Amino acid sequence: MSTTSRTAFVTGGSGGIGSAVVERLVADGFAVAVHYAGNPARAEQLVADIREQGGRAIAVGGDVADEVAMAAAFDAIEAELGGVDVVVNTAGIMLLSPIATLDLDALDRMHRTNIRGTFVVSQLAANRLRAGGALINFSTSVTRTQFPTYGAYVASKAAVEAMTMVLARELHGKDITVNAVAPGPTATPLFLDGKDEQTIDNLAKAAPLERLGTPADIAETVAFLAGPARWVNGQVLFVNGGLA
Template identity: 70%
Template sequence: MRTASARVAIVTGGSRGIGRQAAERLVADGFAVVVNYAGNQIKADAAVATITEAGGRAIAICADVADETAVAALFDTTENAFGGVDVVVHAAGTMYLSPVAGLDLNAMDRMHRTNIRGTFVVNQQAARRLRGGGAIINFSSSVIGLALPGYAAYAAAKGAVEAMTLILARELRGRDITVNAVAPGPTATDLFLNGKDEETIAKMAAQPPLKRLGAPADIAEVVAFLAGPGHWVNGQVIRANGGIV
């Protein structure tokens, strides 16, 4: 029987935005959490401080999610600190927007390194090392269905994430480990808001029937559900977007 107090989660991209909110939400459910970050140690340390000051257990570990050696070390350090890994929330990602005709291929390669290779590397270690009863939670995007101009390279990367998610769920047959993806719609994070004017933001906020942008806390609740004791949702992409179709 799994107990929440003994469970351990790695949250990549856990220093800000949806990743940070997910980390804090999992701590509220009794998880010990590793906040993974790529470069901003100040934000990662702040996330850990918020958790520990509230009585939770957390540490910050720097690792490039696309570097297999760094990710293996991330799992090693987590196991040494907390005894094992039960849940991986892979929230790390980057976004570069451009029409196909004007796309900077170098920028696309950098984005795909993080979003595609990074997902594969993190999932590979998770598949090898998660304890029974665990969960792998990847991040896609509702933009795949919305087909918004300028998002082709980003949507292509998230399409790859969805394919990996569905296949890995089947490859882990018999392991009692679920693999799912969360696909947020427009969500008020720095990643989403950066570079958008107020008119664009207002237009996108009006799209869902709920007539607002998502909040990181909305997405964190979906993560907590997938990481929780219910263990029958598997091999799915959950479009957490307020009802956009």
């Protein structure tokens, strides 16, 4: 599929996986909207780098759980880049704790960003993606590996998988694919934060490939779903090096 004149909106686009997704889609010829929540500097620097290399990019801000802010983001993308063909929901937060001792404020924060945020952006995408488009949400491989302390986070991502599967079927006849990517342990600041070296080494060795994933590994799968994978729909792709 030609990506000439196609536009992608990447929520959390200035983050570890998000920025890798942005760069990979730019390499495929996409114009990109790089979303940020609270720190515009990283998004604006990424946009400046893309423009310097001859690409088309803008930065858009806002809380993904705020439907007014996200509608305004779609408006800005349509006005400046001509429309939206691909939406990638990488925005998310991960707060770890045993379920028995979890601070419920942490549960509410993850619910707002990971569930409501994904729902808000997915709802807008369902109404505003052009034909031939793709919505790519983000889950986690921990929905299957069931690591301790991930209970609340996994609950939020299981909800993402469920809404993704339903929306794929609700968009029957619109020529829009809806899928989710479920990374395994990936070397990003979100994943590495708070883990000691032994824990990280153990997680790296758990996969048959005996390494952590990289943001580029995840971005490659997103590029597949955003471009040639028109017969992949209503699926969760586990991108984890074979982690059981």
